[in-house]
Amino acid sequence: xxxxxxxxxxxxxxxxxxxxxxxxxxxxxxxxxPEGEFLALMGPSGSGKTTLLNLIAGLDNATQGSVIVxxxxxxxxxxxxxxxxxSENVGFIFQLYNLIPVLTAFENVELPLLLTNxxxxxxxxxxxxxLRAVGLEGREDHYPRQLSGGQEQRVAIARAIVxxxxxxxxxxxxxxxxxxxxxxxxSLLQQLNKGFNxxxxxxxxxxxxxxxxxxxxxLDKGKLVHDEVRNxxxxxxxxx
Amino acid sequence: xKFLHYVLRNARRSPVRSxxxxxxxxxxxxxxxxxxxxxxxxxxxxxxLRTYNRLVVMSSQGFAQPxxxxxxxxxxxxxxxxxTTTFAWFGGKYHDEPMPxxxxxxxxxxxxxxxxxxxxxxxQVKAFADDKMGCVIGRKLAEERNIKIGDPLxxxxxxxxxxxxxxxxxxxxxxxxxxxxxxxxHWDFLNEELKRVSKNSKMTDNAGVVVVxxxxxxxxxxxxKEIDNLYLNSATPTRTQTEEAFNQMFAEMFGDLRGMIRTIxxxxxxxxxxxxxxxxxxxxxxxxxxxxxxxxxxxxxxxxVNLVLTEAILxxxxxxxxxxxxxxxxxxxxxxxxxxxxxxxxxxxxxxxxILGLGASLVIGFFSGIFPAxxxxxxxxxxxxxxxx
Numbered sequence: 001x002x003x004x005x006x007x008x009x010x011x012x013x014x015x016x017x018x019x020x021x022x023x024x025x026x027x028x029x030x031x032x033x034p035e036g037e038f039l040a041l042m043g044p045s046g047s048g049k050t051t052l053l054n055l056i057a058g059l060d061n062a063t064q065g066s067v068i069v070x071x072x073x074x075x076x077x078x079x080x081x082x083x084x085x086x087s088e089n090v091g092f093i094f095q096l097y098n099l100i101p102v103l104t105a106f107e108n109v110e111l112p113l114l115l116t117n118x119x120x121x122x123x124x125x126x127x128x129x130x131l132r133a134v135g136l137e138g139r140e141d142h143y144p145r146q147l148s149g150g151q152e153q154r155v156a157i158a159r160a161i162v163x164x165x166x167x168x169x170x171x172x173x174x175x176x177x178x179x180x181x182x183x184x185x186x187s188l189l190q191q192l193n194k195g196f197n198x199x200x201x202x203x204x205x206x207x208x209x210x211x212x213x214x215x216x217x218x219l220d221k222g223k224l225v226h227d228e229v230r231n232x233x234x235x236x237x238x239x240x
Numbered sequence: 241x242k243f244l245h246y247v248l249r250n251a252r253r254s255p256v257r258s259x260x261x262x263x264x265x266x267x268x269x270x271x272x273x274x275x276x277x278x279x280x281x282x283x284x285x286x287x288x289l290r291t292y293n294r295l296v297v298m299s300s301q302g303f304a305q306p307x308x309x310x311x312x313x314x315x316x317x318x319x320x321x322x323x324t325t326t327f328a329w330f331g332g333k334y335h336d337e338p339m340p341x342x343x344x345x346x347x348x349x350x351x352x353x354x355x356x357x358x359x360x361x362x363x364q365v366k367a368f369a370d371d372k373m374g375c376v377i378g379r380k381l382a383e384e385r386n387i388k389i390g391d392p393l394x395x396x397x398x399x400x401x402x403x404x405x406x407x408x409x410x411x412x413x414x415x416x417x418x419x420x421x422x423x424x425x426h427w428d429f430l431n432e433e434l435k436r437v438s439k440n441s442k443m444t445d446n447a448g449v450v451v452v453x454x455x456x457x458x459x460x461x462x463x464x465k466e467i468d469n470l471y472l473n474s475a476t477p478t479r480t481q482t483e484e485a486f487n488q489m490f491a492e493m494f495g496d497l498r499g500m501i502r503t504i505x506x507x508x509x510x511x512x513x514x515x516x517x518x519x520x521x522x523x524x525x526x527x528x529x530x531x532x533x534x535x536x537x538x539x540x541x542x543x544x545v546n547l548v549l550t551e552a553i554l555x556x557x558x559x560x561x562x563x564x565x566x567x568x569x570x571x572x573x574x575x576x577x578x579x580x581x582x583x584x585x586x587x588x589x590x591x592x593x594x595i596l597g598l599g600a601s602l603v604i605g606f607f608s609g610i611f612p613a614x615x616x617x618x619x620x621x622x623x624x625x626x627x628x629x
Contacts, residue, residue, distance in 0.1 A: 059536060059621045080540055087538020093627070098533045102249035112537045114242050159537075 005133055006199045007033035007056055012065035014051050014222075015068065025051045027222040029065070033215075035166070038193040038200045040213030047219040050171060051201045055107050056201055057169045058082045068079060087115050091160030091198075093170035098146040099144040100161075106140035111159045116163070130158035134188060142150065150181030157188060159197070170202040174209050186212045243543075247550045254523065258555055261519045263511055265559025265601060266405030266566065272508050273567040273597050275501045277589045284590040285417045286487035293457050294354065295328075296451040296486040297467055298353035300477040303489075306446035308476055311430070312347070315467060320459035321452055323350040326427040332404065333339065341381050342419060342585070343395055345427035345448065348419050350375075359415050364389070364410030372429045374409035378420035382411045384578060393423065402437045404430065408455040419585035421577075451483070509600055512556075516608030520552045524612045531616050532624020541617040552609025553602060560601020568594040 014026040033039055033056075041049045052189045054060040055067050067074045070089055091205060099108045109130050113123045131137055134154040144152050153173060160168055170189065174182035182210050190212055192198045202213060210216050211230075218226035251258055297315060299305035309326065316324040328345035348369045352360055360376065368374045375393055380398040387393065393406040406425050414420055427447070434444050452458050452467075464480040471478045481489070491498075524531065531544060539547075576587040 054622055057536070059625075083535065083538055083540050085557050086536065092533070092536050094533070098529060098625075099532075100246075100249075100530055103246065107245070107249075111246075111534070114246075115538050115543075120242075 006037075006070050007031070007152060007201070008066075008068045009052075009055070009062075010066045010068075012055065012062045012067060014048070014055065014060070015063045026055075026062075029222070029224060031217075033201070034200065035199055036193065036197045038190065038214040039202065040210040040211070040216045041201065041219060042205070042207075042210050042216065043219035043225075046221075048222040049219055052219065053169050053171060053201060053203050057092065057167070058086050061143045087112060087163065087166055089165050091157075091163070091165040091168045093153070093156055093160050093168060093173045094104065095172040095175040097144070097149075097156045097176075099155055100150055101144050104141050105136060105147065105155045105158075106142055108144070108155055109140075109162050112159060112163045119157050126162055127158075130162040131155075133161065133192075134158045148181070148183055151176050153181070153185050154188065155184035157185070157192075161192060161196075166199055168198050168200045170200065172204055172206075173202065174204070174206060182206070182209065243547060243550075247547060247554060250523075250527075250547075251551050257519055257523065261516055261555055262559040262562065265556055265604065266300050266561075266563035268512055269560060269563025269597050269601060270567040272505050272600070273564055273589050273593060274581055276505060276593050276596070277571075277587065279498055280590050280593045281502060281587060282487065282491045284592075285586075286484045286491065288415075288417050289483045289487060292355075292357065292483065293454040293460060293465060294483040295452040295454060295460060295467075295480055296483055296557040297452060297478050297480045298486070300479040301470075303449055303486075305569050306442070306476065307450055307478065309427075309445045309447045310338065311476075311478070312447050312450050313473070314470075315450055315452055318463065318466060320455050320463050322455050323353045323453040325354055325451050326447035326448060326449075327352045327451045328427055328430065329399075330395065330397070330404070330425075330430065331399045332397050334393075334395060336396075338398065341378075341421040341423060343423040343425065345430040346424045348424075348426050350453075351376075351424055352355075352412070354451055355414075357418060358412040359414060360410050360412040361457055367409040368424075370408050371407065372426050373404075373406055375423050375425040376410040376412055377423045379409055380420040380575075380578070381423065382408075384421075384603055395423075399440070400434060400443060402431070402433045405434065416586065416588065421585060449486075452480075480590040489610075509604060512604045513607045516552065516556055516604055517611060518556075520548070520608050520612045521615075523551075524548060524616050528619065528624050529626070532621045535619070535621045536625065544617045545610075545613040548613035549606065549609040554615070555607030556601045556605025556608060560598045560604075564589075564594045564597025564601065567597070 009031040012026055012029045013024070016023045016025060029052070041052060043049050051060065055062055056069060058069065061075060065194055072085060077085060090161065100111070103111070106127055109127045110123055113126060118126070128137070128140070131140055134157050136151060136154050136158065137201055139151065144155070147155065168189070173189070174185050177185060186209055189202070191202055193200050202209070204210050216228045216230060217224055297311065299307050312324050312326055315321060325347035326345060330343040330345060331339055332343055334340045341527055346521065352365055364376065368376050377393065378389060381387065387408055389408050391408050393408050395404045395406060397403050413621065431444060434441055437494060444557060454463060460482060467480045468478050526541065571589050577584040
């Protein structure tokens with residue numbers, strides 16, 4: 001498989017066991033996401049959006065089927081291998097930012113780089129580049145508590161992109177933000193997608209946020225029920 | 241090292257909890273250090289006596305039984321013996337204080353040749369030797385009670401049926417591991433007074449024990465055997481041992497106490513592991529999501545274990561530094577023996593004991609951290625993130 005299909009799911013089924021019950025979450029799901037796509041996942045609670053996101057990000061394993069990301073079959077990897085793979089290929093953006101409160105913005109962004117062999121100076125350069133990219137230059141010494149929600153999410157995005165992963169996964173990245181901050185974050189994601197060719201998979205309940213994606217998938221009861229490719233990327237950027 | 245600032249920040253995340261853990265650790269370790277030091281000081285002092293080539297001859301029935309004075313001169317004539325002295329415990333009251341310091345009847349002309357680690361000016365030694373009612377006291381005793389040369393030193397007999405009105409003729413000094421609160425007076429004077437007040441007393445002509453200075457370490461074992469063999473069939477057989485062994489004999493009297501202190505020490509370590517482990521587990525429970533985030537972004541299990549363990553060990557080590565080294569430093573400065581009413585001639589925390597305490601803190605840190613660390617490493621990223629991703 002070429003890199004033009006950066007994510008490919010074939011006949012993926014995911015079930016969870018709760019006591020004696022087997023709960024199907026995703027059923028026989030097929031999905032192809034080309035490189036550089038900005039994909040929004042929507043659906044009601046329990047539809048399997050987050051589970052799908054977890055499978056794509058290498059945080060969970062499919063019960064059946066294969067998940068191939070960036071040419072790598074995630075199902076055949078050990079825990080150590082897949083952890084290393086995530087550090088090199090995936091950036092995570094969470095609804096509640098999940099910054100480390102005792103670290104400054106700089107140190108939070110630097111965390112993933114501590115896993116690399118980069119020199120201190122090179123790490124500093126990369127962190128400052130990421131912070132500049134999200135518009136937080138000059139706030140590097142601020143602790144999360146000294147930042148607004150929107151700024152915290154920007155730091156989280158800087159942390160997600162600082163290792164230059166090809167894939168960004170975002171779970172309701174605007175879910176805890178006011179409309180203005182949400183618009184700024186979505187514009188930033190669009191810029192990363194368009195300007196840096198990052199593949200983005202975003203779970204959202206917000207139809208307005210979903211409008212910013214280049215493709216919109218609806219899930220219901222573990223199945224894809226709607227797949228819509230949109231061409232509004234430039235509009236989205238222009239309207240922000 | 242590049243993760244150190246992360247570990248340090250986490251350790252300071254909940255200052256009150258960290259301080260309480262460190263406080264509990266240091267307090268318990270300090271108490272443990274004091275308990276263990278009561279025993280280890282004796283061991284340290286006993287082993288430091290090795291270099292002085294001294295033997296102690298006591299009755300084979302125990303040091304409380306008499307050794308005839310005649311033995312002092314007989315032993316002095318044996319091969320390899322440099323000096324001998326009586327060493328008779330008086331155990332009198334100073335004014336009305338019962339046994340405030342150790343008092344011994346000794347041979348004035350040889351005591352400071354035998355105990356050559358004590359320093360005293362030749363003039364004072366001569367003044368002591370020339371005055372049968374004279375005595376020499378240790379520097380600490382002189383300082384604490386403001387006793388000067390020429391001052392009277394009245395001792396009321398408690399074991400002996402007589403009082404001794406001594407005059408201080410000298411003050412000796414010496415290493416910190418020696419009792420610097422003793423009083424040496426003429427055994428002859430004691431014996432004469434005893435004969436005067438009670439002619440038929442069983443305590444007359446009793447040397448107490450005989451301390452022997454040998455000319456070499458090689459001679460000590462054969463000489464011990466020779467002395468004991470010489471008196472084996474006498475009415476007062478002897479038991480001769482090195483001064484180190486003689487001191488250890490007192491430590492062995494604490495036999496059960498020693499075991500009990502070890503058990504208490506172990507119980508303290510165990511309880512500290514539980515206390516610190518609980519604090520660490522609470523800290524990590526609050527950080528479940530953070531740990532999941534770290535693992536999501538690529539922190540491997542061994543790294544997570546190392547980070548958590550380092551934090552636990554760091555907190556415990558700080559407690560250990562304060563508890564073990566702090567206690568050592570404290571007792572190096574504050575002289576507990578001064579306030580022990582003569583019970584302790586000296587008290588300090590020996591280095592091996594302090595290092596043991598520091599090592600115990602590391603062990604406590606390891607065991608308090610390992611289970612939370614393994615739990616953190618095993619944490620499922622999905623469960624840790626819950627509904628975040």
